[in-house]
Amino acid sequence: MALKCPECGQVAYTRTSSYEAPSVKRTWYQCRNLDCSCTFTALESVEKIIMKPHKSVAAEPEPRSDVPVLQPQTLGRYGSAYTHKDRHAQP
Ligand SMILES: [Zn+2]
Structure with missing residues (x-):
């Protein structure tokens, strides 16, 4: 980022940067x-989150209490679980 x-309005280059906080960066x-060689710092921060990623819904579904996680899943078990989940989605 430039x-x-x-002082003079010309483009300045980034020398280094460090994070002041998880969402605030000082550059x-x-x-x-x-002829100018002005050196200065600037703060860049997160202003607003437009849309949050839906990681918890898509990547990490709620663990089902009736299906142990460590239990090996055969094709038959997967099929029954899928049917049960499908039925659960429709009230
Ligand atoms: Zn300058």
């Missing part, structure tokens, strides 16, 4: 104009 120099910039 930012304009506050050190140096102006690429050799």
Whole structure:
């Protein structure tokens, strides 16, 4: 990411950056104009989450109490579980 120099308006390059907080990043910039060479820092932070990923629903379904996780699943068990889940989805 590039930012304009506050002194001369030319593009400044990122020198280094570090996180102040999990959602706040401080970046050190140096102006690429050799006559200016201004060095400054900027803070970048998460402003708003537009849409959260639905990881908990898609990737990690709720563990079923009647089906132990460590139990080996045969094709027959998988089929019955799928039918049961399908029936459960429709009230
Ligand atoms: Zn500058």
